[in-house]
Amino acid sequence: MIGTRGKRTLLLLGLLASTPLLGARACVTRTDYRERVLAAARSDPRLRVALVKEAPSVDISASGPLLVYASDATEPLLDLRSLDKVTVFSRLGKLVWGAQLLHTATVRIVPSAGVSVEINGAGYRGDVRIHADPKGAITCVNEVALETYLAGVIGSEVPTSWPDAALRAQAIVARTYALSRAWERRDALYDMTADTLSQVYRGLKFEDQVAFRIIHETRGVILVYGDKIFPTYYMSVCGGHTASAAKVFGESAIPPLQGTACGYCRGARRYRWPVGGKPVTISEETILARLGPMGISLKRLDRIEGMQTSPDGFATRVSLRHGGEIFTVSAREFRMALGPDLLFSANFEAVKEGSNFVFSGRGWGHGVGMCQWGAHGMARAGFDEREILRHYYPGAALARLSPSPPG
Template sequence: MKKFILLIISFILLIPYISFGATQNGTYLNVKIGNNINISENISLSADNGFYLYDKNSKREITYIENNHLIAKGNQNGIIEIYDQSYNYITEISGDGSVILGSGNTRDSIVQVDQNKYRDYITFLVRNNEILLLNHIELDNYLYGVLPREIPASSPIEALKAQAIASRSYTMANINKHINEGYNLCDKVHCQVYGAYDNENPATNQAVDETKGTYAYYDGKIIDATFHSTSGGYTEDSSNVWGNSVPYLVAVEDEFSANTPNSNWTVEITARELKDKLLSSGVDIGDIIEIQLLDITEANRVQKLKIKGTKGEHILSSSNFRNLVGASFLKSTWFNVSTTGASSNTKVYALSGDSTVPREMNLDDAYILNDANKSTVSRDIVSRAIGKDRTSSLDGKSSSKPTTFVFNGKGYGHGVGMSQYGAIEMAKQGYNYEDIIKHYYKDVELINEN
């Protein structure tokens, strides 16, 4: 067996540099796959017909390794060491991502990393004693892995084409989202969910192929084509979600999403659970008494809310509240809230200083007074009546605090841009992908750059 000793020395600035651009093979980007890996951990690589090592930018071949199975690991000098399956040393490459590994099948490179297969190339970044594993991949090959993770592959082809154009446009508009970390995009929902080669589907691949080179443009620029699962009947203006007004990301009436999955939903959270979640985020306002919705947008979504507790109150944006309780739990910011569990087995009365007639009162508005301050009623209390000669207890207890908050809502996701289930319904009704794109993104045009 041949052994290769190869040291790639590169002189780079400390600021990471990403090269992506048209080559003879198309537009490439670096997608971070999976979680960071400890520098001493073994990474298993497999490929048919061995491996080629290439310079990332020029795609010039550096050397060939005949082994079909390799092990890669890092060292403290920021170098990636390559071994065969018997841990015989083969070569080493710089951990700056400048060298990429592809399979020996140059027509259709598929590289397996542990249990997952990826198109095109694999490369490595060494950062703070960890390895960032990157898939250096051509744009449409990347979209093959995105679409089946972002929209049901069983959707009508026109909806899949609309998703392909939205995802392609979103990719290029956000190409430098992780530039300061040394790569272009991640494989999580923070960018777009990206699956491996084995997750691809013929229908979604067809949608990518049949829209190849097509982007949505506004005022001469590729749009940031955000999308979400379903609007529930009305999309949202970007300024109400992210604070930036984008002329093509405005609220539109969306009857196509009105009766789709998650267009209506109900969830519950106990007062105790909500208290614990606030405590975990560093907010202590005591037992939760009430949730007040403060600002509602024209598209019916909550912008700001107040949580009242026995020790104070806390105001936060609905997006932060959704993240606090879980974005998959509270599916959108279009909701109202009610309570259950508050009980009153006896009526509560109070005597004012200028009256001899007791008046019924609401414990939520009651305070316990002493010489120093006032405090909210914070527990079940035994009501007492003070008479001329003695104090007597009334039967039963009163509770001023709810035990559960009930959220009734509409839609799933941030609500900005294309509703995926709305697109599916439009396609079912005979609309094509251009109709869908122009319904959800105002005043855009589709341009094919091939």
């Protein structure tokens, strides 16, 4: 959902061709940033972030007053002064709140101003919806103002000790990515997840003054291509060249997402791997077990090979061989099946040693869009956020979201 109070509006004030991005900085004292961002949040677009997906239950608590509504009802079901931990689960498709059957499949938790709701022990700003699906699984969605959501993303995605230009570039791409997902998923239950599949968002604990300052300085600034928002993918380390969105995601790649050379992440830990003499070894048995759910029923595996790799080095597909049997799968799905923190990127080679495969490669992540460590390297070399974004998204321009209309 984009918009406030149910409105799905997204208005641009026009491109920021050469106007300074950071005009507000000089007149704001250091401690004001959090208050300014939070005060402005009332008119921000809302995002829906799934914190828990299809789980058996969720634990909820709050340190102050809150109201619990059945779906979009106007009269609350529960009016609580505070909430000790309660476990919410489903019985026959209806929610059970502790020991109380609520006779509804969806509730909306609205905390009082300044109160945060804890979901499985972590605090979040904004409202929370809990849904029970017909099978009884629980999904928990945080409805949070765009800019306060970003304050929770910045510190989760990169260290806030990084140079300001890299943090500002990160804020702009995270804001743009969030809005592009919200638009694309406007009819779905939620816009994004809170993990690396979307953007890492761990809520209050990962907010800090630097994140609020960066959000304040870049407030409402996004990237557009033509006059359209696009999914500003980004990843940790590209390993020397970013990948084409067309190859990795099967999307029609606009010029900003076609991939570009990057010499700025060379100092990153996983620019090339293995690192520190620690080989990336995955057993044949583990690989075969993880390929099973993809419908691949090889009994043994002789060879794993990346295919369609030029010019950026990232494979589009992977071939899997045993004797005369060959399966080919999407490289992205293969990496996800093995585990994105185990096989760091689709830019790899694999050698069989005994009953193991030993992987070597470049980069960490899907490879598309801004290289976070490259942005860090550019910022340290003296480039500003505009130059960083121009480098990783060639042809894109900065624009500013309008303030939301009142009401």
